[in-house]
Amino acid sequence: MDIAAANAVIDRIRESVHSTHGPLVVSDIGGFGGALRIPPGINDPVIVSSIDSVGTKVSIAAQARRYDTVGADIVNHGANDILVVGALPCAFLDYFAASRLDPDVVADVVEGAASACGKLDCALLGGETAELPGVYQENEFDLAGCMIGVASEAELIDIDRVRPGDAVVVLPSNGLHTNGYSLARRVFRGYSLDHVFPELGRPLVDELLAVHRSYVRDLRELLPMVRSMAHITGGGLFDNIPRVLPDSLGVDLEWGAWQVPPVFELIRKLGGVDFDEMCHVFNMGVGMAVICAPENVDEFVYRIPGASLAGTVRTLQQGEERVRILT
Amino acid sequence: MDIAAANAVIDRIRESVHSTHGPLVVSDIGGFGGALRIPPGINDPVIVSSIDSVGTKVSIAAQARRYDTVGADIVNHGANDILVVGALPCAFLDYFAASRLDPDVVADVVEGAASACGKLDCALLGGETAELPGVYQENEFDLAGCMIGVASEAELIDIDRVRPGDAVVVLPSNGLHTNGYSLARRVFRGYSLDHVFPELGRPLVDELLAVHRSYVRDLRELLPMVRSMAHITGGGLFDNIPRVLPDSLGVDLEWGAWQVPPVFELIRKLGGVDFDEMCHVFNMGVGMAVICAPENVDEFVYRIPGASLAGTVRTLQQGEERVRILT
DSSP states (O other): OOHHHHHHHHHHHHHHHHTTOOTTEEOOSOSSSEEEEOOTTOSSEEEEEEEEEOTTHHHHHHHHTOOHHHHHHHHHHHHHHHHTTTOEEEEEEEEEEESSOOHHHHHHHHHHHHHHHHHTTOEEEEEEEEEOTTTBOTTOEEEEEEEEEEEEGGGSOOGGGOOTTOEEEEEEOOSOTTSOHHHHHHHTTTSOTTOBOTTTOSBHHHHHTOOOOOOHHHHGGGGGGOSEEEEOOTTHHHHHGGGGSOTTEEEEEETTSSOOOHHHHHHHHHHTOOHHHHHHHSOTTEEEEEEEOGGGHHHHHHHSTTOEEEEEEEEOOTTOOSEEEEO | OOHHHHHHHHHHHHHHHHTTOOTTEEOOSOSSSEEEEOOTTOSSEEEEEEEEEOTTHHHHHHHHTOOHHHHHHHHHHHHHHHHTTTOEEEEEEEEEEESSOOHHHHHHHHHHHHHHHHHTTOEEEEEEEEEOTTTBOTTOEEEEEEEEEEEEGGGSOOGGGOOTTOEEEEEEOOSOTTSOHHHHHHHTTTSOTTOBOTTTOSBHHHHHTOOOOOOHHHHGGGGGGOSEEEEOOTTHHHHHGGGGSOTTEEEEEETTSSOOOHHHHHHHHHHTOOHHHHHHHSOTTEEEEEEEOGGGHHHHHHHSTTOEEEEEEEEOOTTOOSEEEEO
């Protein structure tokens, strides 16, 4: 993209970016970096950060020429990742690259990101767009982003507080979120993005580009009652839950304890994918798995729409799987 | 990449990543995000952050199958960007993506980044590798990274302190750094990466993959004397210096006041690129342009190897270019 086109993009997105800038953003610092004050009232603040991409969901977006939803995906993905550590989002920076930059596409992505940031009280603090001829396939792009949050060190999630007998409460996903798209694209290869499967009741494109849910608003007030939690991303329930458990513990989950969005059954059936692989690749309807004391289950289940008690923490016996799904 | 291969990479890079973790890193927080304490002794700390890529320098690295230098490039690029705002690097997160992930390549990139982080006392706090089949060209990859620094709000660079008559001191680049690679690759297309141009005295690949210099160590102690500074990246001297000047000011630079690395003259000659375009695309030997009071010039020139007085700040008259290079 030439400099004039770059400037045109900058002008178009300026307003949406600035709409995310609350009083904590230090303005007029030039443009090489963004600056943000530490939110007040946090004792011994620590910076918590995570960088992510939305995976091959970008290919669906490119094919559909719909770019705002992935902008929101990457923000919510990062927000969930730092939430798991106990931090709330403060600032986000996005990275967009393609072989050729279309200023309107860049603006759509950034507006999607800015809109998601706005809902999280998070500043879209910076970003980079890069034109890399010869690196990306024609009409494809990639999108990554870095979420920065702040927490009080004493209030960071400490997974060593998890005890055998603790409850596992699952929070509903609204579909694939941002994982399993390589497999999903293979399964749906023969179908138009406009195809309406009766099970889904909406065009395939709407299902596949549904925005990754953020759990920040659901969990913000409940963080003191969270003993540990896992954002269910690549690797599914099997790989993500062990990341937030002490080595000596595992969990049993009861299949049927939560609603499984119909897209997963559709993929299993169309693709002939076995249950074990499904649970390793997809979130299977669980966006976030929260571990809490049994006496606090009701706080989560009654206050968060769709949340349900799904299992318990157990002491791991030799040779046992960390995560068992009891069907 | 399958999960087992991903785990092998994680093991191989763990040591180099951990080597960057000083006492400020909060450890054992699970792995969804990294956490860092605010460095002590900073009044009213603000978080300063920038996200960048190394542009099509990645294509040279992919062609040469040399991956550690771009890992260092992206760290130093981000460090320079936040330095311009007055912040020192604290934490870095990298993003690496390709159509197919080679675990050894990922490890090389991360080790290069970790090595550069180590030299800057910056923690490699997190990272993401993504395999995106169909998005990237075969054998190509992309690399981006987010640098997070901290500064005292009162000590942020305030470009409004720049006055007419201030001096411009330039700090030497060691080559292209990370900008102008699309043009450079076009110019050098007919040459093997092993070709040794007499002007360069080393193989082309070594010239083109020379690591982007960081100016953190040069400028860290001198920040209180910096009125403004520009990291010379895409857009060169013409576009980057105005970003850090009040609207009413411009600068005159004297061509010949600094050493121009021979690669630029070689590109100009081989590619038939005119001087104006050269100065818009490349750094032309200037990695960082520092604006200071005239009485402080000696502090920079005598303490930073290769630094030289190159021009002055002037009041902008109507219709004048913001940056003039007097030849």
